[in-house]
Amino acid sequence: MKRLIAGVVLGVGLTAMAHGxxxxxxxxxxxxxxxxxxxxxxxxxxxxxxxxxxxxxxxxxxxxxxxxxxxxxxxxxxxxxxxxxxxxxxxxxxxxxxxQEMVVGQANPDLVEQGQALYRGGNMASGVPACSGCHNPSGIGNEPAGYPALGGQTAEYVIKQLKAYRAGERAGGANAGIMMDVASKLTDAEIEAVASYVSGLN
Missing domain, CATH: 1.10.760.10 (Cytochrome c-like domain)
Structure with missing residues (x-):
């Protein structure tokens, strides 16, 4: 009986988590x-x-x-x-x-290697963490934490937002401090590469 109750409680809990x-x-x-x-x-x-x-x-x-x-x-x-x-x-x-389904674009082939390295491994020398740690290796985000999916997002938009975080122009929201710190350590070339990479990530 206890197992049955536990199963029902778990099932209801998972259903509640699955639906906003x-x-x-x-x-x-x-x-x-x-x-x-x-x-x-x-x-x-x-x-x-x-x-x-x-x-x-x-x-x-x-x-x-x-x-x-x-x-x-x-x-x-x-x-x-x-x-x-x-x-x-x-x-x-x-x-x-x-x-709605995300429509994934095409990353710039010349930037894939650098973008992938940053997204998956960060930059240890400059203290940039891997994007995949919060946004998932597949780019699908982390729903419970409120971290957005990045896979398929337009490179131009990602560039604009990373530069806004870096400049302190996008300072609102619960996770802005994290992103401002990350973006402050990114070069323009790194921003362009990782933005291009995520635009084709699925």
């Missing part, structure tokens, strides 16, 4: 306004400096939406877009975009 608080179907109804920049389903942004939103991780997406709405993360293009949305609306949007 958002409703993807409800989120789809509010996602139309996002398509103008991020593309249908958040998979093909109209400009490479805009992020792909598909499959990034529900917790990460929700946290970013909250930060953008509150102004903790300033994105001029999104000013006012989330003002009328409730917290549940934001959760639903995050669930919707996370349920």
């Amino acid at each position: 608080a958002g409703d993807p179907a409800a989120g789809e109804q509010n996602a139309a306004v996002c398509a103008g920049c991020h593309g249908q389903g958040g998979a093909k942004p109209v400009m490479a400096v805009y992020p792909k939103l598909s499959g990034l991780g529900e917790k990460y997406l929700y946290n970013q939406l909250v930060d953008i709405k509150s102004g903790d993360r300033a994105i001029p293009e999104m000013t006012g877009l989330l003002n009328a949305m409730s917290d549940q609306d934001l959760q639903d949007l995050a669930a919707y975009f996370n349920s």
Whole structure:
């Protein structure tokens, strides 16, 4: 009997962990306004400096939406877009975009070796940790920790964000301190290489 109860509790716990608080179907109804920049389903942004939103991780997406709405993360293009949305609306949007499939791009063949070495092993000489430690060797992120998936993200967007972290321009959010520290140790060439690598990672 104890095993049965333990099994039920474990099963319910895993189910709760597997599903976030958002409703993807409800989120789809509010996602139309996002398509103008991020593309249908958040998979093909109209400009490479805009992020792909598909499959990034529900917790990460929700946290970013909250930060953008509150102004903790300033994105001029999104000013006012989330003002009328409730917290549940934001959760639903995050669930919707996370349920969409990431479209993986093609890394620059000339940068793959350097990018892969950085992503998987970091740079011991300069103190850069391996990206895979938080974002998963396959680039799928870490949902419970709120670390986003990177595999398939546009290289241009990753470059823009790493440089923003390095300059202290993206300082909001729970994990900003970690990323600011990492980015402060990256050269422009390393940023370009690792960004290109993750754009083709799946």
